[in-house]
Amino acid sequence: xxxxxxxxxxxxxxxxxxxxxxxxxxxxxxxxxxxxxxxxxxxxxxxxxxxxxxxxxxxxxxxxxxxxxxxxxxxxxxxxxxxxxxxxxxxxxxxxxxxxxxxxxxxxxxxxxxxxxxxxxxxxxxxxxxxxxxxxxxxxxxxxxxxxxxxxxxxxxxxxxxxxxxxxxxxxxxxxxx
Numbered sequence: 001x002x003x004x005x006x007x008x009x010x011x012x013x014x015x016x017x018x019x020x021x022x023x024x025x026x027x028x029x030x031x032x033x034x035x036x037x038x039x040x041x042x043x044x045x046x047x048x049x050x051x052x053x054x055x056x057x058x059x060x061x062x063x064x065x066x067x068x069x070x071x072x073x074x075x076x077x078x079x080x081x082x083x084x085x086x087x088x089x090x091x092x093x094x095x096x097x098x099x100x101x102x103x104x105x106x107x108x109x110x111x112x113x114x115x116x117x118x119x120x121x122x123x124x125x126x127x128x129x130x131x132x133x134x135x136x137x138x139x140x141x142x143x144x145x146x147x148x149x150x151x152x153x154x155x156x157x158x159x160x161x162x163x164x165x166x167x168x169x170x171x172x173x174x175x176x177x178x
Contacts, residue, residue: 021177022175022177023177024175027083027084028085028175030083031077031082031083031085035066039066042062043059061109064112067104067105068098068101068104071096072096072097072098074086074095075087075088080175084178085176086178087104090162090172103167103170103171105167106167106170107149108146108150111142111146118139152166153166156169
């Protein structure tokens with residue numbers, strides 16, 4: 001009789017441990033703040049060495065380059081290292097590759113590239129921008145869809161046991177405590 005009780009407690013502990021392994025919301029949240037601080041400092045340092053024409057492009061895309069390179073290399077950004085979480089392959093929880101890292105950021109990166117290209121066709125003088133123009137409307141819709149994407153990411157993460165966001169499903173990844 002003791003062995004069945006012991007086994008039950010052990011199974012319960014394993015289930016609790018498995019659940020805790022994927023409970024990463026606040027750790028992700030603080031990791032993003034740490035990464036934001038790190039990127040801000042990096043951008044301020046880079047700003048000294050760049051001219052104004054390249055700054056906008058670099059500062060727009062540097063968070064994506066950082067995320068893809070860091071996740072592809074170790075499954076962790078600096079923020080994730082500090083908070084003790086890691087992005088791993090969903091099926092076997094082993095290291096992810098650069099393609100998976102890219103897939104995690106592909107949708108917002110693509111939207112940002114499209115917005116950036118479209119905005120380059122806007123007139124330089126703001127007085128000439130017509131809010132009713134198709135270009136202006138397209139950029140506004142893309143900006144709104146970018147915000148909607150992040151809300152859907154959050155909702156998706158809350159609605160499954162392993163707390164996977166949409167980008168985790170796209171890239172076959174999961175975030176775990178290390």
